[in-house]
Amino acid sequence: MDDQDSQRWEYEILRPPRDETKKEADNPKTEINELADKGWRLVETIDYSSGGTKYIVFERPRSESTEDVS
Structure with a gap:
């Protein structure tokens, strides 16, 4: 197994802002860019x-600082 196969990932979920009608109220661009600045990549x-x-x-x-120690 090479380094690519052994790579561990972490995930973050963003819920777009909603108004009373449950429709998207605001463009989440700012939040997405803040996550990107921290190394997060949108995948789905x-x-x-x-x-x-x-x-x-x-x-x-x-x-390595967030890896589980076994």
Whole structure:
């Protein structure tokens, strides 16, 4: 197994801001850019079956400081 196969990942979930109608109220660009500045990469969106984004999923390689010690 090479280093790519043994890479560990951590995930972050962003829920877009909503108004009373449960529709997206604001553009989450600022929050997305803040996560990107911290090394997070957008990998997927999870949508409601009726439309609209429920969650935005990010990933980044785990740093050695966040690795579980076995």
